[in-house]
Amino acid sequence: MLYLVGLGLADETDITVKGLEIVKKASRVYLEAYTSILLVDQSVLETYYGRSIVIADREMVESNSDEILRDAQTEDVAFLVVGDPFGATTHTDLVLRARELAIPVAAVPNASILSGIGAAGLQLYNFGQTVSMVFFTDSWRPASFYDRIKENRAIGLHTLVLLDIKVKEQSLENLARGRRVYEPPRYMTVGQCAQQMLEIEEEKGEGVYSPDSLAIGAARVGGKEQKFVAGTLRELCDADEVMGPPLHSLVLLGRRTHELEHEFVRDFALNKETWDRIWKAEYGKQ
């Protein structure tokens, strides 16, 4: 059996009891470690589970999945995923491959950032489609998020923006020379995300949002040091110090908000006066 086990969002104790039992008994344990990370290290998990873990990087999952699935017709293999197992496309691929090999598959759900973000106080049924933001480079500034946000905002919905992480990346030079030397991991911050959003609005000029649009920065959702910071996009550009360490996400508010959301969220506002003024003028309209 292939078990896809969700680990939740923060630390080693966020695994479910069901998930933990599977991990303890499986023949092999893999950890998918390139679409998201927990807030604790691999060694903490290994000690807690009493098991050694094989890190499954993108290359292994996408090109060498048969090694992960080896003998899973008769043995139990646990494939651990931060958040919920079906958060990322990659794992759909793995399940399809298991089906081809006649390997039974079971998933153990867990908290995902898509629902965990509800802790910020916004109603989950007021969210539209989720978008991703990648690190821009000089030559690569993918802006498909802009059109998606436009669609969400046109109907008044909030948008959850998931932020890029770069782990085990090689510099172009090391890649060209075939050196397996990796750059230090990078995690996009709320400030970088807000900045990139405003750059694209500047370029496209369709008025999908503005520096005065309200948003919430979220850090370490589900963890003990969880932090929400509410403000305008302009304010959030400079709020990384307040946000603290990774992982970060951002929510751009839609105008279809409930008074209860306002009451809950304004507690997180960097500047309550600005927040109230803009909210009153532009939000809370059905």
Place this chain on the structure above:
Amino acid sequence: MLYLVGLGLADETDITVKGLEIVKKASRVYLEAYTSILLVDQSVLETYYGRSIVIADREMVESNSDEILRDAQTEDVAFLVVGDPFGATTHTDLVLRARELAIPVAAVPNASILSGIGAAGLQLYNFGQTVSMVFFTDSWRPASFYDRIKENRAIGLHTLVLLDIKVKEQSLENLARGRRVYEPPRYMTVGQCAQQMLEIEEEKGEGVYSPDSLAIGAARVGGKEQKFVAGTLRELCDADEVMGPPLHSLVLLGRRTHELEHEFVRDFALNKETWDRIWKAEYGKQ
């Protein structure tokens, strides 16, 4: 401290290790039991936790929350919620009340149907806003879901439809006579939902969807007997026997689908020929 503890979707082992530790140590343990249910009884939870549980019905949570929060400035109170603690508006209210009383609040996230539905094989970032479907009566047929689905479908997105549950409801006669006699619980099925959706389309006639629109029925998501059934809305009207016992949910597909979604989902199709034909004609277009 007030702890909002998510229980996940299916049974007593879906609680996280962190959540279980809190439940075992809390002074009092409440279970919110009117917006959703687990697939096991209260007694199973009580045995597993080694604790007795107070059932918190709507009346208690909405009108008598101070009893739940009693002494929580100095004691730990665990408020258990099926799924994730921030799935329903009600709990936002409870947190706001705790804030007024200067009671610290912490939440333990868990799987929600909003992310758990990913197990059906549809990409979660292709979902629009979530809607609810209530049991229609002769005089009450709320159809606000229709406009929301219209918005989602206009931009090609999937819609998750959450289905009504009725627990601890009184008949009008018993209510009028002040008798605390309750009707047996009712859980809406995929068939009833599909039927009501088609009735409203018939009435409104805006062509938001049709009997031939593709959808997925989901039953007992996250449980051992999890079941997905894919078909047209017309087919799903008569699929309750295949779906089996509650809880059910439904996903109406948007046209913005990925080939990988097709490959995954067609495995669940009641009639693969119909499914492939309609998919090819109307879906998978960006």
